[in-house]
Amino acid sequence: MCEERTTEFTVVGRSERKVDGIALVTGKPKFVADIDLSNMLYVKILHSPYAHARITEINTSRAEALPGVMCVLSSKNTPSTRYTTAGQGYPEPSPYDTRMFDTKVRFVGDRVAAVAAETEEIALQALKEIEVHYEELPPVLSVDAATALEAPIIHDEKDATGIFDPVRNISAKIDINVGDVKQGFAESDSTVETTCETQYAQHTPIEPHVVLSYLDEDGRLVLRTSTQVPFHTRRIVSYVLGIPLHRIRVIKPRIGGAFGTKQEILLEDLAGLVTLRTGRPALIEFTRQEEFVSARTRHPMRIRVKLGAKKNGILHAIEMEALSNTGAYGAHSLTVLSNVGSKTLPIYNKARNVRFSGKAVYTNLPVAGAYRGYGAPQGYYPLEVAMDKLAGKLGLDPIELRRRNHIRCGESSPIFEEIGEGREGVAQTINSCELERCLEIGARRIGWAKKRGLRTRNGPWIHGLGMSIHMQGSGIAQVDMGAATIKMNEDGSFNLLVGATDLGTGSDTILGQIAAEVLGVPLSKVIVYSSDTDFTPFDVGAYASSTTYVSGTAVKRAAEEVRGQIVGVAAAMLESDMTNLTIKDEQVISIDGRSVTLTEVCQRAMYQVDQFQIGATESCVQDQSPPPFMSSFAEVAVDTETGFVKIVDYVAVVDCGTVINPKMAQGQIEGALANGIGYALTEVMLFSSTGRVQNATLFDYKILGALDIPPIDITLLDSYEPTGPMGAKSVAEIGINAPIPTIANAIYDAVGVRLTKTPFTPERVLSAIRSHSV
Amino acid sequence: MKIELIVNGKQQELDSAPGETLLHLLRRIGYKGVKKGCESGDCGACAVLLDDRVVNSCLVLAAKADGHRVTTVEGLAGQDKTGELHPVQEAFLEHGAVQCGYCSPGMIIAAVDLLAHNPNPGDQEIKEGISGNLCRCTGYVKQIEAIRIAAEKMRKGTDV
Numbered sequence: 001m002c003e004e005r006t007t008e009f010t011v012v013g014r015s016e017r018k019v020d021g022i023a024l025v026t027g028k029p030k031f032v033a034d035i036d037l038s039n040m041l042y043v044k045i046l047h048s049p050y051a052h053a054r055i056t057e058i059n060t061s062r063a064e065a066l067p068g069v070m071c072v073l074s075s076k077n078t079p080s081t082r083y084t085t086a087g088q089g090y091p092e093p094s095p096y097d098t099r100m101f102d103t104k105v106r107f108v109g110d111r112v113a114a115v116a117a118e119t120e121e122i123a124l125q126a127l128k129e130i131e132v133h134y135e136e137l138p139p140v141l142s143v144d145a146a147t148a149l150e151a152p153i154i155h156d157e158k159d160a161t162g163i164f165d166p167v168r169n170i171s172a173k174i175d176i177n178v179g180d181v182k183q184g185f186a187e188s189d190s191t192v193e194t195t196c197e198t199q200y201a202q203h204t205p206i207e208p209h210v211v212l213s214y215l216d217e218d219g220r221l222v223l224r225t226s227t228q229v230p231f232h233t234r235r236i237v238s239y240v241l242g243i244p245l246h247r248i249r250v251i252k253p254r255i256g257g258a259f260g261t262k263q264e265i266l267l268e269d270l271a272g273l274v275t276l277r278t279g280r281p282a283l284i285e286f287t288r289q290e291e292f293v294s295a296r297t298r299h300p301m302r303i304r305v306k307l308g309a310k311k312n313g314i315l316h317a318i319e320m321e322a323l324s325n326t327g328a329y330g331a332h333s334l335t336v337l338s339n340v341g342s343k344t345l346p347i348y349n350k351a352r353n354v355r356f357s358g359k360a361v362y363t364n365l366p367v368a369g370a371y372r373g374y375g376a377p378q379g380y381y382p383l384e385v386a387m388d389k390l391a392g393k394l395g396l397d398p399i400e401l402r403r404r405n406h407i408r409c410g411e412s413s414p415i416f417e418e419i420g421e422g423r424e425g426v427a428q429t430i431n432s433c434e435l436e437r438c439l440e441i442g443a444r445r446i447g448w449a450k451k452r453g454l455r456t457r458n459g460p461w462i463h464g465l466g467m468s469i470h471m472q473g474s475g476i477a478q479v480d481m482g483a484a485t486i487k488m489n490e491d492g493s494f495n496l497l498v499g500a501t502d503l504g505t506g507s508d509t510i511l512g513q514i515a516a517e518v519l520g521v522p523l524s525k526v527i528v529y530s531s532d533t534d535f536t537p538f539d540v541g542a543y544a545s546s547t548t549y550v551s552g553t554a555v556k557r558a559a560e561e562v563r564g565q566i567v568g569v570a571a572a573m574l575e576s577d578m579t580n581l582t583i584k585d586e587q588v589i590s591i592d593g594r595s596v597t598l599t600e601v602c603q604r605a606m607y608q609v610d611q612f613q614i615g616a617t618e619s620c621v622q623d624q625s626p627p628p629f630m631s632s633f634a635e636v637a638v639d640t641e642t643g644f645v646k647i648v649d650y651v652a653v654v655d656c657g658t659v660i661n662p663k664m665a666q667g668q669i670e671g672a673l674a675n676g677i678g679y680a681l682t683e684v685m686l687f688s689s690t691g692r693v694q695n696a697t698l699f700d701y702k703i704l705g706a707l708d709i710p711p712i713d714i715t716l717l718d719s720y721e722p723t724g725p726m727g728a729k730s731v732a733e734i735g736i737n738a739p740i741p742t743i744a745n746a747i748y749d750a751v752g753v754r755l756t757k758t759p760f761t762p763e764r765v766l767s768a769i770r771s772h773s774v
Numbered sequence: 775m776k777i778e779l780i781v782n783g784k785q786q787e788l789d790s791a792p793g794e795t796l797l798h799l800l801r802r803i804g805y806k807g808v809k810k811g812c813e814s815g816d817c818g819a820c821a822v823l824l825d826d827r828v829v830n831s832c833l834v835l836a837a838k839a840d841g842h843r844v845t846t847v848e849g850l851a852g853q854d855k856t857g858e859l860h861p862v863q864e865a866f867l868e869h870g871a872v873q874c875g876y877c878s879p880g881m882i883i884a885a886v887d888l889l890a891h892n893p894n895p896g897d898q899e900i901k902e903g904i905s906g907n908l909c910r911c912t913g914y915v916k917q918i919e920a921i922r923i924a925a926e927k928m929r930k931g932t933d934v
Contacts, residue, residue: 017867024875025863025882027807027847034806206811206819206910207876256809256876257910288812504874504911663870663916670913671873698816698908706901706914 002409002432005720005727011516012726015663016523019509030254032210032226037281041116044123048105048112051139051364051691055103063129068122070278074113075101082159083240086331087229087263093422095162095330097155106328107364108692109293116274139364141691143325146361154362171326172334175357178414184317184353188308192389195304196382196756200297200685204703207256208291213271214281221248221272226255228263228501229541230531236265237272252531258503260370261296263543292696296369299336300325305382307390313404315351322358327367333360334422339375344383346413347471348405364691373736384468384741399439402469406435426477428624432721434655438631442653446633460641464750466634468741471627474730475546482551483537484558487615490606492586492598493525499539500551501531506664507547511555514725518559520583537617545730552725554620561616569601626721628656628729632738636746643766647710655719658727665731669714672735678704680739684759777840782849790836797831807847807879818907821880822846828887847879862886865924873911881907885921893929
């Protein structure tokens with residue numbers, strides 16, 4: 001059985017306002033490009049027009065001669081170090097297959113050269129003056145072309161490292177076996193199989209990538225950048241540019257959304273080098289077009305899932321085989337691939353025979369990277385569609401099939417140990433899981449029993465219901481580390497310094513709430529400062545749903561240490577035993593009713609007796625990564641004349657442990673679902689026959705607007721994860737896993753066709769309906 | 775060329791190069807609350823009020839605004855000298871409508887425009903009112919709620 005929470009909270013559990021909220025709604029200059037530095041240079045990048053070509057000659061002299069041009073960078077005058085742009089822990093599990101500027105280009109949009117000039121106009125003009133001679137190579141524009149015999153080799157360079165098999169264009173490969181899957185299928189009474197394919201999709205944060213670099217008074221390089229990973233940025237820029245790490249400071253101010261695309265060192269090396277070469281501040285802002293063409297995408301995948309079950313509906317064998325397209329470079333290729341299995345398969349832990357295999361291959365298409373969900377959305381699509389199929393075959397309600405198979409408290413899955421972050425994982429037992437309740441509540445709220453299978457007609461519209469279940473993780477066990485420093489001020493306030501990186505998620509606020517809770521003060525007495533490599537302790541950054549669980553635990557530990565120091569001082573002041581004292585409402589109170597205020601405590605510690613700074617730094621690395629869980633339900637209406645799919649109702653029930661801030665947690669799920677619905681229905685990057693992105697605008701790449709949002713009904717279950725801070729787990733990514741399989745299953749319920757390719761555009765749905773009815 | 779603008783109530787005489795957009799000009803003279811998201815009128819992050827209607831400032835040439843009033847998000851709070859937030863800003867904060875905050879200035883401006891012309895909008899009208907403002911962090915649920923509540927508060931305010 002799961003543990004229950006016994007403590008009551010005062011600051012945690014409340015929808016506190018964002019600590020940075022007033023500045024944001026009043027338009028204060030909080031973002032990277034919102035400050036003006038004198039003497040600033042504007043940097044523009046020349047991108048490759050070819051998907052695959054060798055640069056035989058590059059002549060920048062005319063560009064350099066242009067008045068106002070201060071610096072032109074290309075392969076001729078920049079470091080040739082191979083590295084990965086993936087902002088991961090060290091050593092990164094991604095191949096070192098990238099150079100600042102290479103002599104070969106591998107996708108339309110690859111870097112060829114860059115110009116820094118007095119104005120943006122001059123920089124753009126100078127780009128036109130750069131002469132480049134290309135030797136075109138045959139482009140590889142699909143995973144099938146990449147894996148074909150005699151396929152052109154995309155990474156033929158000799159100095160790349162960490163590529164699984166460059167000759168066969170395989171960036172990464174994985175093969176995990178538990179039990180014997182072949183025998184498992186032979187022993188199964190019923191089997192189903194499905195293959196699903198997902199598209200090239202993009203993060204589209206409303207703020208494109210942007211960095212501002214400058215030298216401080218001591219000549220150190222400062223990078224003010226829109227990043228999820230300030231500390232990894234410092235380390236990788238130091239490595240690429242060959243300058244000591246201590247000569248670099250990375251500051252992350254407010255950033256305008258990220259979703260994974262900013263877990264990447266995309267522009268910081270370039271801005272930094274311009275500043276080092278010229279001594280002047282340099283600004284690089286991606287245009288929206290560049291964001292589409294040159295930033296990161298989600299790995300498109302083709303995944304086959306086969307399920308074998310016994311007559312009683314208990315899964316006996318699962319096979320999952322993934323083919324992932326990592327694009328021109330292998331950033332996150334292995335780890336996203338690993339996650340396809342590791343974040344999906346443990347949910348059905350009854351199967352004794354499991355095989356997960358896959359490869360990530362290079363193509364001459366845009367570079368895939370980290371994207372909210374990190375492989376899990378791709379994996380859940382075929383898995384949950386196959387479960388729907390299996391339920392049909394066994395004559396079981398899809399909910400009942402899940403109920404018989406899903407993981408529970410006290411249980412484990414061998415997959416936790418088998419698959420980790422590019423290496424072996426860590427065994428873990430589930431301490432909190434409310435899937436049972438998620439299923440029950442979700443079914444009730446969508447009207448499952450009453451509406452499913454009816455195929456209610458309304459003119460050309462037919463209604464249907466679908467569902468799916470999901471998990472994610474909370475950080476990477478034994479890898480992700482976060483640290484927090486708290487120091488006390490003599491008015492009873494505290495500075496909370498965290499390396500954790502608020503991307504707009506609200507992590508500064510919830511970390512402040514955790515500190516305030518422990519210290520017995522309102523949130524207004526905690527001054528949060530985050531993500532500055534000079535002033536905040538280390539944190540891996542914001543990814544893998546780690547901040548609440550990992551960084552939050554570091555904050556809690558630091559606050560507990562500080563609370564201990566406060567109580568120690570108060571004990572001396574009150575001549576009382578420490579065990580008789582508690583902190584509440586900004587006071588230390590003795591059981592006999594006497595008290596001292598926090599202000600008095602800090603004044604004594606700072607100015608009067610046995611002086612010292614009340615403060616502490618604590619770290620956290622967790623031995624586990626407790627999954628949040630959710631059930632997802634949708635009612636759709638399919639227009640049988642046009643193929644248009646309308647979502648009539650969407651229900652999500654989420655078990656994320658203790659909810660630190662309800663409005664923000666709901667916001668995470670709402671945002672992830674909206675993003676996921678777009679991924680399911682409208683979002684797709686289109687390419688020309690030469691590999692050029694054809695819809696590189698927010699007009700042509702359709703993300704959901706306010707008018708497209710269906711009614712979304714979210715229930716956050718107040719569950720309790722004993723290893724988490726105040727009982728919390730993660731909430732940021734899980735929601736995006738759900739819409740594709742939920743909607744696919746609902747479409748099947750409505751019109752009896754299985755859609756195996758995303759997005760479910762009207763053309764695709766209509767053609768599926770027509771070929772089905774023939 | 776010389777142009778005259780009244781930005782957030784302050785008259786300014788400015789130099790502007792031909793082809794400069796109002797977005798570029800406003801950011802150049804320090805109104806950083808006007809955000810750049812696409813420069814093609816698709817995202818609405820740069821929305822401002824030109825006289826009394828919402829426009830995407832990336833689609834307006836600065837010269838076109840010559841002689842007109844411009845209101846940016848910086849001009850909404852404290853117009854009554856108390857420094858108080860505009861009810862829409864207040865509601866965005868209180869109801870969790872802000873995540874990263876990059877689309878917030880434009881969306882707040884669009885909501886202020888909506889409520890100026892329709893003090894009692896239904897949810898569908900609210901959605902239409904902010905349909906030109908893309909947000910990637912939220913699912914618009916909290917913004918719609920915030921605008922509904924701000925409208926209510928503003929109606930009560932004018933009743934008094």
